[in-house]
Amino acid sequence: MKNVIFYVAALLCLFTSKIVAQETFEAKARIIADKIEQITKEEKDALKGEVDRVNENLEKGTISPEQADQQKIDFAQFRANNIERRTAAAQDELRKLVQEKVDGQVASEVVAEKGGFKISYNNNNKKKDTIPHSESRTTSQAVFAFGLNNLLTDGALAHSDYRIWGSHYYEYGFTLNTRLAKNHNLVHLTYGLSVQLNNLRSTNKRVFEVDGNQTNLVNPGIGMRDTRFKAINMVVPVHLEFDFTKPKMDGDKKIFKTHDSFRVGLGGYAGANLGNRQFTKYDNEAGNTVKSKEKGDFNVNDFVYGLSAYVGYGDVSLFAKYDLQPFFTDNAIDQNNISFGVRFDWN
Template structure:
């Protein structure tokens, strides 16, 4: 819940900063966002190299397949912890920045660039920028966005929502990441390729005082011996999402030139995602003899190591309704396949 609150603060902060147009405020936030992106990319690359080294050991016969799989899982979990620690440091910087804004330490005048030299002579601007207020600036063909999404999460069995097995309101997902948006046609703004890197958190809360218990290669829901205040099952994934986006933003014309922009009108995207599971854990809270307990149990829970699915969104400007569905089941070998499904709000912030 702590991380969820932090990500929500990030979302609110970025939205407010865009509305108020505080350039320095936004640029400092973007630096922090870039730091998070850099950490994620570096750790992912390091994980890739470590897994390749394990594959080499296996191919040379130095370790068994079981040892290789176990080692890969350990490496992925270790990298996930490193990412979480480094991202937490960046989030603390962001919290300080937000607090400075709330305390009024970042003034209105701070939004002006401090390192730009502008000389006016006979109404000329020697900074290389036009002074006209009506000038139109087009976007680059490829732009980048910070993505944040949150909403309801559950599973489906044979096409039926399992809202009786898992709390409908209490089960949620959230996702954050970075995407690139590339206009596909030179002289038309409709079609865009949207691709990037995201971290997904899928949570389900079993109903009727139940929790997950591993029995060999099966992971079953069983009733707890004591009354639980909370039972939550969380899976964390690093994924590569790819969408074909239709953006109905109309181009602007000025002095006979056409300028293209994005995220200024209705848009929708359709595509999918694929990635790896980096963490699975179960969180149990209960009270006994006036003492409150919280237990976090980490393990693989027979969860699929990989994830892939379909996703789509439709919205206006930066906000959209977001739907994603896993094509592979949550658990590897369970007799009944459960597929994760999520519905919520998505924000793409330039």
């Protein structure tokens, strides 16, 4: 069922963009996208290892909690900068590929439509009529976000069962950004597809235990070195974005660009839970460190929807999101996921 939801969501996102693309163009674009995805995965794995080492040093008492928090922030910023630096070449390749498509260097008949922007070609690669790429009302962005994650209990964060600095949020996605007015740059509609990773670390290193339709945090009865719970969601985010980037003049013609000034986005998201994992790490009687991973439903809601907002300058913004549905389906006390942090939208 969840696989079906995944593919349906992906297809909805593709059809929403109203793009009919040539097969060779898609193949080249997919290769570039794979490069960006691989770079992001490598940096994410590296960041995970660095954070794990910081947590180990914190448990050993060689650093203070304040030092641990600062090191995590420094590592996250370093990895985010690495992603931006390493993906720059791939993004240049993608822009060049799109420009080649606009210039009619892609063989066979193809018509592309994006928010009223049309280009048509014939079989001998000559342009029939084009609109310069800089005037396209729809642009695309790669999205990466990270920050803190937690559960509000009856609408409050006070006395949370989860560690504030130990519970993290990550998001990887792709958006399309459409300027709504033909001759004005303020209001845009953004929409796309994202994977959300909601991580929770409980206080006192407790674990989730399912008891019928209830999911409870319990003491495992053994000394845990670390416990972590991860819920993975696939969502379609939609935002109304206000971009204060001023148009530039090319002679007597206005050229509209995005992400060169202050931006504010208000909207929400809806999607499905793809799976849940519980990770534990402890020392057994022989003194060996044992790591385990448990997959399961854990009574987590199958469907997710919520509100989100961001404000920033250029490619970087601060974001917050809040799930309107309870994290667990039938728990006696409602708990709703909340996340906030830093977001990057790379054109």
